[in-house]
Amino acid sequence: MTTEPERYELAQGPAYRFELDRRDFFQLLGAGLVVVLTLPAQESGRGGRRGSGAAPKEIAAWLHVGEDGLVTVYTGKAEVGQNTRTALTQAVAEELRLPVASVRLVMADTDLTPFDMGTFGSMSTPQMAPQLRRAAAAARELLLDRAAGRHGADRASLKLESLPIGQLTKGQKLTRTIDAAVPISPPAGRSTHKVDGLAFVTGKHKYTPDLKLPGMLHGAVLRPPAFGASLVSLEPQTLPGVTVVRDGPFAGVAASTPEEAARALQSLRPEWKSAAQPKGQDLFRILKDQASDGRPAHTAGSIPDGLAASDRKLVQTYTVAYIAHAPLEPRAALAEWKDDRLTVWTGTQRPFGVRGDLAQAFGIPESRVRVIVPDTGAGYGGKPTAEASLEAARLARASGRPVKVVWTREEEFTWAYFRPAGVIEVSSGVTQGGLLQAWDFHNYNSGASAIRTLYDVPNQRIVFHPAPSPLKQGSYRGLAATANHFARETHMDELAHLLKIDPLEFRLKNLKDPRLRAVLEAVAAKAGRGWGIAGGFEKGSYVATAAGIDIHPRTGAVKVTRVVAAFECGAVVNPDHLKNQIEGAIVQGLGGALFEAVDFDGGRILNPRFSRYRVPRFSDAPEIEVLLLDRRDLPSAGAGETPIVAIAPAVGNAIFHATGHRLRSLPMVPAGLKS
Amino acid sequence: MPATLHVNGIRHTIDTPGRSLLTILREDLDLTGAKYGCGEGQCGACTVLVDGRPTRSCQTTAGAVAGKQITTIEGLEENGRPHPVQQAFLEVDALQCGYCTSGMILGAVALLRKTPQPSRADIVRAMEGHICRCGVYPRIVAAIQRAKVSS
Structure with missing residues (x-):
């Protein structure tokens, strides 16, 4: 099976990617079992440079069995309506022989999950699911070993479901690193409902546009009248309670309500230089x-x-x-700067790519940027990019307050792609x-x-x-x-x-x-x-x-x-x-x-x-x-x-x-x- | 002049009745189940019930619904249990990304109150103003037909 190269598929990762120190993160995890799966970089989807010699090992996934017996799996994939959260949860639960409800997925958070190229190209099921299965299979075997040793029981008769799996590490934290050579089972092929469906049908799930932070402002961005038009000048303006930013081609406002932000935007006096554009x-x-x-x-x-x-x-x-993709949730981001660190919540198919774009745009190291993707109101291939994140972060830096930018439907139809x-x-x-x-x-x-x-x-x-x-x-x-x-x-x-x-x-x-x-x-x-x-x-x-x-x-x-x-x-x-x-x-x-x-x-x-x-x-x-x-x-x-x-x-x-x-x-x- | 809103059985006094109901619900009352999808009443994601009738909250000022009973998706559960329509959406998996789901469910609740045994054509007519970009329409029809049996 080969896939044709596609120039519109998402960009390749950077040529180098240096080992991050994950000890800080692992310290946050409580006692219990931590299984870390490492893979050659090629297989982890990170690419690596062709001909660059021995491929380094990369962390592909990690899994934590807590003292409460709950299994938490960390993956960089994002849920955008394709129900990959459910499919990946199923994969782990099947491998552990545990009910789906005992497994929780932490997805697409650049501080908590391993690097991932992005959620595109129909790769979550063929690539990520087997990786999570390997971590889960290794965890299952380790837990069974310990249970057998502890109870002196016949190992073959033990089932994780009936064992106090959270207690098997006796209050300690046990970390195991495994490589790819773990046998895994094929998928069971059973239907399961959307794992967190209740949060969606009750309106409780928070998409990016639903998020709020104390002191948060609402941002709006000045758009050119047409493609190819560039901002020549913007009359300086002081509007009470409104932050106005002009930074090169970017101009936007932040205010305490969405309506105020919209009014402030209307009152700006930009001068545009248009460029000839083709006829439809x-x-x-x-x-x-x-x-x-x-x-x-x-x-x-x-x-x-x-x-x-x-x-x-x-x-x-x-x-x-x-x-147009026209996902019903338009592009949106909430950005907050705190102690020189930038955190952005946004609906994207490429959290680590967006982190890189933010780091580059603001000239800061990636270690000072965190991108978190709430389960998103769809992408259809249209949400790999960082526009709203960059806009919200720029306005947040200028105002000193968290800023949320939610694109209007018209912006989504015009300024996406x-x-x-x-x-x-x-x-x-x-x-x-x-x-x-x-x-x-x-x-x-x-x-x-x-x-x-x-x-x-x-x-x-x-x-x-x-x-x-x-x-x-x-x-x-x-x-x-x-x-x-x-x-x-x-x-x-x-x-x-x-x-x-x-x-x-x-x-x-x-x-x-x-x-x-x-x-x-x-x-x-x-x-x-x-x-x-x-x-x-x-x-x-x-x-x-x-x-x-x-x-x-x-x-x-x-x-x-x-x-x-x-x-x-x-x-x-x-x-x-x-x-x-x-x-x-x-x-x-x-x-x-x-x-x-x-x-x-x-x-x-x-x-x-x-x-x-x-x-x-x-x-x-x-x-x-x-x-x-x-x-x-x-x-x-x-x-x-x-x-x-x-x-x-x-x-x-x-x-x-x-x-x-x-x-x-x-x-x-x-x-x-x-x- | 302030207006009084009755939302999910709770009374709120609103100082800015000229603002859209959607903004008031989301920004002032922290009821974010109603979504912004288009701002022109074309997609149905912002649908709430006003005296039982499906209403596009993005096209409605708070003042226009003062004194009326407003139900949002957050007010649909009864005694902590999902409403039969919510339950049917779960059972049929009548959602993918879920962004349209609040509006869909409220539109369906209104339909079933008026027409407890809707035909497929009734459902299409009543729900035509709701967009699901994931294309889950056949399942939503099935969920509404399933809910009609149990409600």
Whole structure:
């Protein structure tokens, strides 16, 4: 299993990372057992420099069994709605053979948890879960050893659940460091409810915007009128009770209420210098014209030879608009300076990255910065960055008080970043018998994730062409896998139609990969007449999706009525939560498939509100059936992203079968199907 | 002129009735279960009940609901036990990130009071103004249908 490099995936870590002194932290832990798992740096996800010699050992996880018998596990991963807190808690509980309720996770706190690159790339389940399992398995064995020694009991008959595990260290603190060589169990594959669900349904969970500190001020940031505009001057102003900060390109205010901060911002008199920005209508021409030649992601044989061997050829262009993540919790941060130390609470997928950004921005060592991530109101790939943290920290430093910054919805839609727009050109050749001969695939700007095809084609050239983007762009759930699957699986459908072969049959004719075949066959068995079908692979997981649609006879509105998705990600960890992720990804994917698009012109976002940017709602949600192909014999892959990649082409193919209209641009029907 | 708010059965005197109910709840009364999501009444995250009716607190001034009974998510538990709708959301796992959940639950409570046996279409119509970006809609529908049985 390899993952294509993706330039929009999050940045690499620093070239060097020096050993931190963790003794202070361990002193805070009470008596009981501490298990520290160390791994080679490569495996811990920290990377390290290529060719830099022997990889240093890094701490990957630690686990504490307290005197009260409670197990606390420390991990740098963040919970952003993907329910990784539950999945990782399950992993530890299963390995300890203890109930889920006896395990607590401390997540994403740079002072308390081991370094972690970030929560992205569907890596928590395949990488972090086995690491936590190793720590838990080692703890289990140590505790059983001690219990057997103490009670003189038959070790094999002992169960942690019925032992006073908090007392086994006899009031002492026992620290054990282990390496990777600990045998672990495969996931049990049982459904468990969200471990702290009660706090959410009762409104008690505190997201970053809900946090308060004594003396806290509310911050607001001065935004340019358009992308590319720079602040020339800001008339000095004294507003009673308001801190006004101008520091280079940054300007903002802090006041005792959010309304006062908003009013203070309104009263500022900035002068801006604007820079020419492209027109929205020129987007795809710009991306195509200004793209670089790129480097092939894959080549095989020769495209001219493949085309020469083909009976039918097809050349088509597909486009993908910018879309917004629009997590319901906007970017937010609360910052406090105390005794020269900075603490920031923020919703981010990359706490250690944000710590680094803060340290760099303020010119202080990372050891003086702490970033804490409360379980967050979603990210979808959109929250690796530190903007709100930097803003709150700057205002807090100026005012000498804690400051909270919560972005408005309009700021979130304008000053975050978007899923990259793109142009994809496909040129293919196929024999009359339906065998692919040539596959020439060029993606301009949108990204290289899942750019390669799993279909068997003797002659291939697959190239990603980076381009300068008119708008700020970055990672989004599934990255460019959605765009590349849309182009590929639509094109496959077009070829099948050209040859008058059933679309599923055409795919299977050109496909040896047994895992992709399995998901395609599973959905095909359930799909209704005239449905669209699409399949794909990304980040270790396989998906196939079939969609049935209804078209309103008068308005042309397209309603996706039923979806069947087959998903295979190795051994299933929590079947019900996996289904939840797949259902959610399908619903979210329908937005980008049907109607979501960021409308812009001259550096301004024209639809930065939910009243003007349509997202899927209750009436858009189809009936969804999920088929899990549980492969107990394979390691678990992550599953938060891949289920999103096949819904758009499945719907597009269904629209074609129903109407004969082939739609090659995402979103496909922002204003319904025109007659 | 100060206004009197009745929130979850407790009386509060508010000196600034022109402020939004959402801000008063979150900033003055420390009831942060109601969320800011859009500020234009489009997402439903700020929903509270005013005399039993679902109301977008970001679009409502405190003065406009003076004297009325306001229920927030924090006031929904009865005798320390989750409300049947809260319980149903837990049982169906009708949440992922949970940011929309308070508003969803209050919208559902209001619907079930008016229509104890809602059809799927009733639920979609009543809940259309609530956004869940995690896309958990099918489960929320299932949770509401489950709660109708037990409430």
